[in-house]
Amino acid sequence: MGEFIIEGGRPLRGSLQVQGAKNSVLPILAATILHSGVSVLHHCPRLRDVDASIRILRQLGCRADWEGDDLVVDASTMVCSQIPDHLMREMRSSVIFLGAILSRCGEAELSLPGGCELGPRPIDLHLAALRQLGAEIDEGGGRLHCRAGDMCGREITLSIPSVGATENALLTACGCEGVTTIFNAAREPEIDDLQRFLRAMGHQVQGAGTSVVTVAGRSPTHDLEHTVMPDRIVAATYLAAVAAAGGEVELKGVDYRHLSTVIAALHEAGCRIHSTGSAVLLRSTGELKGVRPIRTAPYPGFPTDAQAVLMASLLKSKGTTVFVENIFENRYRHVDELCRMGADIRVEGRVAVVCGVERLRGAAVEATDLRGGAAMVVAALSAEGRSRIGSIHHVQRGYENIVGDLSALGACISLEA
Numbered sequence: 001m002g003e004f005i006i007e008g009g010r011p012l013r014g015s016l017q018v019q020g021a022k023n024s025v026l027p028i029l030a031a032t033i034l035h036s037g038v039s040v041l042h043h044c045p046r047l048r049d050v051d052a053s054i055r056i057l058r059q060l061g062c063r064a065d066w067e068g069d070d071l072v073v074d075a076s077t078m079v080c081s082q083i084p085d086h087l088m089r090e091m092r093s094s095v096i097f098l099g100a101i102l103s104r105c106g107e108a109e110l111s112l113p114g115g116c117e118l119g120p121r122p123i124d125l126h127l128a129a130l131r132q133l134g135a136e137i138d139e140g141g142g143r144l145h146c147r148a149g150d151m152c153g154r155e156i157t158l159s160i161p162s163v164g165a166t167e168n169a170l171l172t173a174c175g176c177e178g179v180t181t182i183f184n185a186a187r188e189p190e191i192d193d194l195q196r197f198l199r200a201m202g203h204q205v206q207g208a209g210t211s212v213v214t215v216a217g218r219s220p221t222h223d224l225e226h227t228v229m230p231d232r233i234v235a236a237t238y239l240a241a242v243a244a245a246g247g248e249v250e251l252k253g254v255d256y257r258h259l260s261t262v263i264a265a266l267h268e269a270g271c272r273i274h275s276t277g278s279a280v281l282l283r284s285t286g287e288l289k290g291v292r293p294i295r296t297a298p299y300p301g302f303p304t305d306a307q308a309v310l311m312a313s314l315l316k317s318k319g320t321t322v323f324v325e326n327i328f329e330n331r332y333r334h335v336d337e338l339c340r341m342g343a344d345i346r347v348e349g350r351v352a353v354v355c356g357v358e359r360l361r362g363a364a365v366e367a368t369d370l371r372g373g374a375a376m377v378v379a380a381l382s383a384e385g386r387s388r389i390g391s392i393h394h395v396q397r398g399y400e401n402i403v404g405d406l407s408a409l410g411a412c413i414s415l416e417a
């Protein structure tokens with residue numbers, strides 16, 4: 001399993017190319033089965049969740065292999081439309097394969113994904129969207145038995161702009177005759193990246209990034225290459241780390257528009273931030289101040305995935321910051337661990353109040369989930385002394401090389417097996 005060992009209290013300085021986005025490449029990997037041929041993914045991050053997706057693709061009969069930094073998927077050999085329990089349980093977002101398998105095979109069988117550290121992870125919106133398209137779905141015994149039924153292009157509406165449900169509906173619509181319009185679609189940049197991938201494959205998709213997405217289904221498809229967008233949450237993590245520890249960093253390949261709410265908060269906290277077309281530069285004295293309430297919301301609101309790392313960067317700020325977590329019901333599990341470092345945080349339901357303290361002390365803490373673990377790293381970098389962070393498998397789900405990246409900025413961080 002391993003632990004991160006961090007000696008905090010050092011300023012960070014340097015330039016980084018940000019890895020490919022986990023939350024873009026996972027739906028894209030599912031989408032590769034929409035074409036009975038080859039998809040080449042450039043800038044694909046090597047993550048535990050990508051490994052889990054590769055295992056699912058191979059289980060379905062596809063070939064999926066690394067060629068240098070490219071992940072090459074050949075879905076022409078796909079023979080199966082079922083995903084066994086043990087593979088579904090490896091990754092909560094494996095449900096994203098449902099729409100793609102249904103599109104390709106006209107049927108799909110997979111188990112209900114488990115919950116996760118963030119609380120129950122229902123898929124009712126996914127199933128409602130697919131049923132609006134005409135899919136026949138039986139839920140029984142923890143398994144989903146899905147058939148295309150009289151699936152065809154239709155107007156469908158999501159009751160909330162769910163990222164996963166939007167992606168599942170989009171991939172299902174690609175296999176439906178006629179035009180599908182998805183109202184109240186999620187507007188996250190990762191859906192825009194998925195649309196670029198699908199268009200490169202030959203599908204006629206438009207509107208991603210807005211709340212109305214349309215698909216003209218059953219287009220002829222062909223082999224394609226795609227470069228995965230940079231990971232905006234990894235970028236937010238590194239900006240938060242330098243903001244708290246002090247120093248300066250240039251993050252290359254990042255579209256600042258994808259981070260506007262995070263950049264606004266760090267600017268208000270006292271950082272100097274400059275954005276160019278393809279990079280974000282941040283300078284910080286390490287002396288931050290509290291900011292106006294941070295309320296997480298669907299894009300373009302403040303991203304729930306950046307809540308923990310921003311909180312970690314403000315633990316020694318002058319003043320108080322209120323967080324309101326509106327997306328997930330259990331996304332403050334990192335708070336108790338941060339308090340072991342001397343943070344002063346009080347949680348009441350969806351609200352967390354962070355009162356800045358003079359100093360943080362290195363401690364032995366546990367990563368509670370993917371972004372909570374990243375928050376431990378951010379806090380440890382600005383704490384005095386040594387921290388040990390356990391259960392780092394959570395962090396390795398979404399960060400390709402957090403030790404290498406932060407070491408390149410001068411951090412004293414290592415992985416101890």
Ligand code: EPZ
Nearest residue numbers: 023093121122123124125126162163164165305327328370
């Ligand atoms: C995606 O999860 C991301 N994961 C999450 O990132 C991210 O936090 C989330 O979107 C919100 O931006 C991937 O893209 C792989 P949702 P997803 O459906 O699709 C509820 C990370 O740290 N809901 O937009 O599961 C749900 O419980 C991860 O990288 C239903 O009630 O998020 C949540 O409260 C964590 N029924 C809210 O909607 C459903 O059928 C938003 O969820 C689906 C969701």
